[in-house]
Amino acid sequence: MRKYLNLDLLVKGHKGVVNKTVFSNLLLDDLKQSHCLIFGETTDDQTVLLADLKIQADSLCLNSGIFHQRIEFMVEGEIKNDQYPPLTYSVNGNTCRFYGRCSTIPQICGVDLYLDKSYTKRIGDRVRQKFIIPVYKLFRSLK
Numbered sequence: 001m002r003k004y005l006n007l008d009l010l011v012k013g014h015k016g017v018v019n020k021t022v023f024s025n026l027l028l029d030d031l032k033q034s035h036c037l038i039f040g041e042t043t044d045d046q047t048v049l050l051a052d053l054k055i056q057a058d059s060l061c062l063n064s065g066i067f068h069q070r071i072e073f074m075v076e077g078e079i080k081n082d083q084y085p086p087l088t089y090s091v092n093g094n095t096c097r098f099y100g101r102c103s104t105i106p107q108i109c110g111v112d113l114y115l116d117k118s119y120t121k122r123i124g125d126r127v128r129q130k131f132i133i134p135v136y137k138l139f140r141s142l143k
Contacts, residue, residue: 040084
């Protein structure tokens with residue numbers, strides 16, 4: 001299950017009323033320099049960095065519908081280690097952060113991120129991954 005951290009810190013620094021639009025803009029600004037870290041684990045439970053993916057700045061956008069708002073963005077980078085399967089990920093903005101479990105196998109239970117087909121498990125290969133953040137759901141969680 002994906003966990004979000006420091007959303008309260010993001011809005012705490014804002015002067016004035018924080019509505020859904022303001023929250024969306026604060027979140028967009030925070031994610032502009034974000035990156036995604038993908039981790040595996042050794043047999044003795046030590047975390048190992050497998051890939052460090054940087055945000056593609058032109059991919060960051062806010063999509064609004066009648067009943068929902070979501071932020072979408074792509075991250076891209078190279079696989080740095082191929083000795084372990086990907087198990088967890090972390091997306092870090094300037095203030096906010098979210099993390100969860102990941103896998104390349106769609107049938108694994110409890111995983112909230114299935115890595116794109118571009119995750120080949122071979123060192124040096126480029127990886128692209130898309131993220132969608134449910135703005136309204138996060139905004140409601142602040143109340």
